Amino acid sequence: MGSSEKTILVTGGAGFIGTHTVVQLLNDGYRVSIIDNLDNSVIEAVHRVKDLVGPELSQKLDFNLGDLRNRDDLGKLFSKTKFDAVIHFAGLKAVAESVVYGQPEKIPCVEDFELKAMNPYGRTKLFLEEIARDIQKAEPDWSIILLRYFNPVGAHESGKIGEDPKGIPNNLMPYIQQVAVGRLPELNVYGHDYPTKDGSAVRDYIHVMDLADGHIAAVRKLFSSENIGCIAYNLGTGSGTSVLEMVAAFEKASGKKIPIKLCPRRPGDATAVYASTEKAQKELGWKAKYGIAEMCKDQWKWASNNPWGYQSKP
Amino acid sequence: MGSSEKTILVTGGAGFIGTHTVVQLLNDGYRVSIIDNLDNSVIEAVHRVKDLVGPELSQKLDFNLGDLRNRDDLGKLFSKTKFDAVIHFAGLKAVAESVVYGQPEKIPCVEDFELKAMNPYGRTKLFLEEIARDIQKAEPDWSIILLRYFNPVGAHESGKIGEDPKGIPNNLMPYIQQVAVGRLPELNVYGHDYPTKDGSAVRDYIHVMDLADGHIAAVRKLFSSENIGCIAYNLGTGSGTSVLEMVAAFEKASGKKIPIKLCPRRPGDATAVYASTEKAQKELGWKAKYGIAEMCKDQWKWASNNPWGYQSKP
Numbered sequence: 001m002g003s004s005e006k007t008i009l010v011t012g013g014a015g016f017i018g019t020h021t022v023v024q025l026l027n028d029g030y031r032v033s034i035i036d037n038l039d040n041s042v043i044e045a046v047h048r049v050k051d052l053v054g055p056e057l058s059q060k061l062d063f064n065l066g067d068l069r070n071r072d073d074l075g076k077l078f079s080k081t082k083f084d085a086v087i088h089f090a091g092l093k094a095v096a097e098s099v100v101y102g103q104p105e106k107i108p109c110v111e112d113f114e115l116k117a118m119n120p121y122g123r124t125k126l127f128l129e130e131i132a133r134d135i136q137k138a139e140p141d142w143s144i145i146l147l148r149y150f151n152p153v154g155a156h157e158s159g160k161i162g163e164d165p166k167g168i169p170n171n172l173m174p175y176i177q178q179v180a181v182g183r184l185p186e187l188n189v190y191g192h193d194y195p196t197k198d199g200s201a202v203r204d205y206i207h208v209m210d211l212a213d214g215h216i217a218a219v220r221k222l223f224s225s226e227n228i229g230c231i232a233y234n235l236g237t238g239s240g241t242s243v244l245e246m247v248a249a250f251e252k253a254s255g256k257k258i259p260i261k262l263c264p265r266r267p268g269d270a271t272a273v274y275a276s277t278e279k280a281q282k283e284l285g286w287k288a289k290y291g292i293a294e295m296c297k298d299q300w301k302w303a304s305n306n307p308w309g310y311q312s313k314p
Numbered sequence: 315m316g317s318s319e320k321t322i323l324v325t326g327g328a329g330f331i332g333t334h335t336v337v338q339l340l341n342d343g344y345r346v347s348i349i350d351n352l353d354n355s356v357i358e359a360v361h362r363v364k365d366l367v368g369p370e371l372s373q374k375l376d377f378n379l380g381d382l383r384n385r386d387d388l389g390k391l392f393s394k395t396k397f398d399a400v401i402h403f404a405g406l407k408a409v410a411e412s413v414v415y416g417q418p419e420k421i422p423c424v425e426d427f428e429l430k431a432m433n434p435y436g437r438t439k440l441f442l443e444e445i446a447r448d449i450q451k452a453e454p455d456w457s458i459i460l461l462r463y464f465n466p467v468g469a470h471e472s473g474k475i476g477e478d479p480k481g482i483p484n485n486l487m488p489y490i491q492q493v494a495v496g497r498l499p500e501l502n503v504y505g506h507d508y509p510t511k512d513g514s515a516v517r518d519y520i521h522v523m524d525l526a527d528g529h530i531a532a533v534r535k536l537f538s539s540e541n542i543g544c545i546a547y548n549l550g551t552g553s554g555t556s557v558l559e560m561v562a563a564f565e566k567a568s569g570k571k572i573p574i575k576l577c578p579r580r581p582g583d584a585t586a587v588y589a590s591t592e593k594a595q596k597e598l599g600w601k602a603k604y605g606i607a608e609m610c611k612d613q614w615k616w617a618s619n620n621p622w623g624y625q626s627k628p
Contacts, residue, residue: 120445123444123448130441134434138434
């Protein structure tokens with residue numbers, strides 16, 4: 001059965017990573033159903049997705065306003081459509097860091113490192129992994145892939161969809177972007193005395209389109225393998241970028257000056273975190289293609305076309 | 315303010331440990347509200363509690379049929395009554411072992427050992443501890459005591475309330491009890507070649523009335539201390555009893571022969587687990603009073619008075 005006959009349920013499909021993944025799923029020939037409560041996303045994002053893929057592929061996209069935590073909403077959804085796989089994005093993100101390796105003892109982080117959450121949001125990710133493992137153990141017919149994201153940035157090259165956080169952004173790139181378009185005055189750089197090349201903290205940033213393709217590769221693996229059990233893969237680039245390097249790259253891509261303010265380290269922030277990408281490359285046949293120049297270029301295209309995100313200027 | 319003016323919300327208050335704790339709370343002068351969905355308990359248990367404490371104290375007990383997971387049920391409860399503390403028992407118990415230290419590297423288990431869940435139910439306990447710690451960190455006004463039970467057995471000395479599991483019991487004592495009253499033919503003893511005194515596995519059994527008193531001590535600590543943060547205490551006796559020792563003690567207390575069948579070890583079962591009780595004794599001023607003779611005597615009184623639990627013979 002080709003991907004054209006398969007239907008994927010995408011929870012939280014109106015969000016940042018959701019929209020980009022839905023675009024790539026549709027481009028790859030899948031039918032897609034979204035369920036999203038729009039708590040932290042807007043319907044305009046789904047309109048943009050349709051605009052982006054065109055009228056023909058849009059017919060394969062079905063949006064459902066609903067809440068995963070509501071049994072009736074799920075009942076309606078599952079009685080309407082038979083799904084071949086689910087990609088679960090829905091969640092209320094609350095803190096800066098989504099990576100759950102914590103302050104790693106060694107870098108790069110390999111999948112069999114013990115997970116250590118540094119905050120409640122990280123803990124929800126860790127709990128979900130453990131619950132998924134338990135489900136798979138109890139019902140061995142399930143195949144589950146756990147994707148561990150590093151720091152997703154950038155946007156679709158069209159500039160039509162991108163990250164649109166509510167309020168003051170928690171993450172570096174949306175913050176830089178809002179400084180660049182004049183919504184915020186300057187960027188606080190937390191820590192300039194880390195034992196790194198330039199003293200600022202080092203993270204593994206990954207282009208959201210690479211991340212989306214990582215999901216496509218994972219779905220393909222689910223369909224092509226007999227039964228894979230429950231298995232975790234890092235989705236990162238495998239190389240670290242410092243805050244100051246990212247600021248410089250963004251200034252170059254945008255032609256804008258990003259004023260910075262050097263601040264003390266924040267408690268609990270790790271010095272340097274980046275992924276080991278070998279397992280994903282070997283078993284999913286997936287590898288990140290984009291570097292920080294493309295990340296900044298596409299982030300800037302989204303930002304300059306949509307300085308207020310999906311809203312018109314308030 | 316004396317305990318007579320304080321109101322305690324007890325979730326799952328119709329269950330095994332819930333009923334015994336409610337009795338002791340009422341005896342200690344507290345007002346008690348129960349919320350229970352009766353998923354795994356029966357209203358007859360609450361009637362027995364009232365019967366046990368008498369008409370005067372029964373007036374201080376308020377039963378609410380409702381589900382903790384239902385926001386409306388909670389809203390109704392909290393708008394009706396102002397609570398001074400909550401004891402949270404509600405949960406769907408699913409497996410034999412409720413202790414979450416797993417196969418401990420050393421015994422006795424001290425509270426600062428790393429918790430290792432051996433099954434999904436244990437994992438829910440572990441998750442709840444972490445969520446409680448996060449809540450307390452986010453809202454430092456909260457005082458939270460995490461009580462880690464070992465193996466609660468026995469019953470109120472009146473024989474009016476006790477454990478009444480649905481279906482085939484998972485735990486040793488209800489199983490022995492059902493063999494003693496003729497509901498089950500024999501007891502399977504899993505493992506007779508453990509490196510213990512008699513080859514059978516060793517656990518820390520605690521009388522449910524001791525456990526109930528441990529909760530009273532914890533509530534008292536919450537009210538008497540300024541702010542204790544989030545703190546864990548073991549509730550166990552600190553001494554280990556083997557399966558075969560417990561069978562012998564029950565035979566002595568009941569005068570019944572318990573036929574046993576020696577079976578292979580079950581995967582994942584620990585050899586010996588018992589609690590370190592020092593911290594609870596020092597900081598809660600609480601220590602278990604009853605030994606296995608009383609546990610078996612009271613278990614048998616409950617069993618012989620109520621061979622079919624809270625039901626009449628089906």
